[in-house]
Amino acid sequence: MVRFFKGLSGWKGRGAIIAIALALLVAPRLITAAPLDMLDGGDARAVIDPAEESDANFPGSAFFFAEGAFDPAPGVETVKTAHVLGLDAVKAAPAAVFRGDTALDSYRALNCLTSAIYYEAGNEPEDGQRAVAQVVLNRVRSPLWPNTVCGVVYQGSERTDFRCQFTFSCDGAMARVPMAAAWARARRVAADALAGQVYAPVGLATHYHTLAVRPDWSGSLRAVAVIGAHIFYRNPGFNGTEAAFRDIYLGRETISGPARTSWPARPVRAPAELLAPPAPLFAAPSVPAARGWSPPPVPLPVDDGLPQSTIRPEYRNSGRPLI
Known part of the structure; x- marks a missing residue:
């Protein structure tokens, strides 16, 4: 090795030494970057997370990949399969x-x-x-x-x-x-x-x-x-x-479908701000009420359980038309 480095004189020798040094630095990185299954001689296709397979996924399938999420009481033997x-x-x-x-x-x-x-x-x-x-x-x-x-x-x-x-x-x-x-x-x-x-x-x-x-x-x-x-x-x-569970199946199916052939739409409860009249953009002049006339009652807002708006009052009319 000493003779080898002595023979590397001049610019060519220095360039070779630098190349060898860089190779020694890069080689470990190349080794660690290799997939672990290749280092072990395995097949990369065999190491697949079952949660990533399309045929093993359906609504709610995440629960089946949660280790210990539904473990039964100790001593209870239960069924456990893919689904x-x-x-x-x-x-x-x-x-x-x-x-x-x-x-x-x-x-x-x-x-x-x-x-x-x-x-x-x-x-x-x-x-x-x-x-x-x-x-x-x-x-x-x-x-x-x-x-x-x-x-x-x-x-x-x-x-x-x-x-x-x-x-x-x-x-x-x-x-x-x-x-x-x-x-x-x-x-x-x-x-x-x-x-x-x-x-x-x-x-x-x-x-x-x-x-x-x-x-x-x-x-x-x-x-x-x-x-x-x-x-x-x-x-x-x-x-x-x-x-x-000992009742006998009657064997006479007198109906073949639902009792109703049409279904009403589920009622949708409007938010309170949609039921209340919109706030006026400009203050209207006060007009005395005519004798025998009273304004129609304003519908009470419905509490739908939704969180109330956090928009500041001065910005709630933004986007509404002026007419």
């Missing part, structure tokens, strides 16, 4: 075949259950759709609900206060034309469920709601699992045991 997070020990619903008395009854049951699956879980993985179907059939077998598939699906659809059992049946969602491919998928899930295919992870659940809301009744029921974009619950006490 199912068990919250409690479950017992599968009793198996049953739901066959109508006539071909028309069977067709109506299939169509009603398909509608529930499509409008409630049309964009979810199959686990989410099968769970919704099982809840409907659990209600058919329970004395707390009607003994027909269509009766359960469209219970309360005659109401005008939007308090039906399944919101799609009374909020106008069915006015949208279904997508053919998604409808066929939901229909296949419905056919399997009616043929006796039990979806065990949902257990004896009879209620569910989306991850985006928390209804008042959820605190009085037992959470069973998070499946797809919904949390599923079963009744406490006897109504949540297998013995309570």
Whole structure:
């Protein structure tokens, strides 16, 4: 090495020494910049975060990538798959075949259950759709609900206060034309469920709601699992045991759709500043009121629970026309 550096004399030698020094400085950076899977001899395609895969994402799927978010109590063995997070020990619903008395009854049951699956879980993985179907059939077998598939699906659809059992049946969602491919998928899930295919992870659940809301009744029921974009619950006490699901399917589907064929629009409560008359730009001259005449009453503002405007009073008329 000494002889090598002695031979590097003059400008050429100094240039070579500088090049060697730069190489020694840059080499470690080049090594650390290499992907770790290449250094280990692995395949870069094998190291993919499952949360980034398109087929593993759906509304609410972030909950399934949250480690420990829904861990059950110690000692409770629950189901845990790609789209199912068990919250409690479950017992599968009793198996049953739901066959109508006539071909028309069977067709109506299939169509009603398909509608529930499509409008409630049309964009979810199959686990989410099968769970919704099982809840409907659990209600058919329970004395707390009607003994027909269509009766359960469209219970309360005659109401005008939007308090039906399944919101799609009374909020106008069915006015949208279904997508053919998604409808066929939901229909296949419905056919399997009616043929006796039990979806065990949902257990004896009879209620569910989306991850985006928390209804008042959820605190009085037992959470069973998070499946797809919904949390599923079963009744406490006897109504949540297998013995309570012994009702016989009647087999006569007398209805085939919601009781209403048109749905009223949800009332929209206007903000208080829209109900009150606009503030005048210029002060109007005072005119004495005519005898026997009184100004019409000003409508009282409605408290809609929204935060009040923070715009200063002198700027509230900005943008309004002068006439």
